[in-house]
Amino acid sequence: MSLGENIKKFRKENKLTQEGLAKLANLSRSYIADVEKDRYSPSLETLKTIANALGIKVSQLIGEAETVQSGGYVINNEILTEDEKRIVELALKQYREMKELAKKEADK
CATH class of the missing domain: 3.30.160 (Double Stranded RNA Binding Domain)
Structure with a gap:
């Protein structure tokens, strides 16, 4: 699973829209959409922000065991x-x- 697919999966598991995740992470909805479609590669800091907003670890976002x-x-x-x-x-x-x-x- 790609990074974007993982973010989308965890977002949906948390019953969040892209807008909802964007607000929690203080990012734009369009940025979240582009990351989920693997058009952008977020920085480590942004990954940490997204993971925190989803209540998970960065390692889970990137699919580590x-x-x-x-x-x-x-x-x-x-x-x-x-x-x-x-x-x-x-x-x-x-x-x-x-x-x-x-x-x-x-x-x-």
Whole structure:
């Protein structure tokens, strides 16, 4: 999902119009529309302002993976099932083991 699509998704989840988000973020409605259509790339400060107006983190706007307080995981704004979580954890464990082995081989 693009940045603009994420902003639109979170705006709609918050039951806000573009005008409503614009007012909360102290931006113009047309600017919000252009960002949602990926015509403009907002600065980090503007992203922070939009995220604050939506009550979320900037990382959520840009679609970064993050841990959910319930103990689940979110990747690209999708909550993983328990099976998916175990697979990701196993893959990460294997990746770290392989990385450590490669480091030891390089140190020889």
